[in-house]
Amino acid sequence: QVQLLESGGGLVQAGGSLRLSCAASGRTFGTFFMGWFRQAPGKEREFVAAITWSGRNVWYGDSVKGRFAISRDNDKNTVYLQMNSLKPEDTAHYYCAAKIYGGEPTQDRYDYWGQGTQVTVSS
Secondary structure: OOEEEEEOOEEEEOOOOEEEEEEEEOOOOOOEEEEEEEEOOOOOOEEEEEEEOOOOOEEEOOOOOOOEEEEEEHHHOEEEEEEOOOOHHHOEEEEEEEEEOOOOOOOOOOOEEOOOEEEEEEO
16 A cells, blocks of 8 residues: 655745655655645645656646745655745645656646645735
């Protein structure tokens, strides 16, 4: 089994920063895309960022490009999402996901999902 556990969410003022972590366990992830998605109440799930486990390639959603950065630490089996210049519109439940290589990492057809962590940005 694959287990994903997010942490690092919370309340932050607009313009501030948060760093989300996703700890992965259950298997090695050398053949996985790792992604971050978010969903606000009443809105569709939105792609945020993705990375190959090797870290060679990264992808970002247009709304977060230039503000967020995804990274990974293979030794710790952990993926991070550094969120800077946060805006109230970034408020959402953020999910970590893992996808076996194949298809497009920007789509939400991922194989494993964490429970998510709430990020709230106040104005």
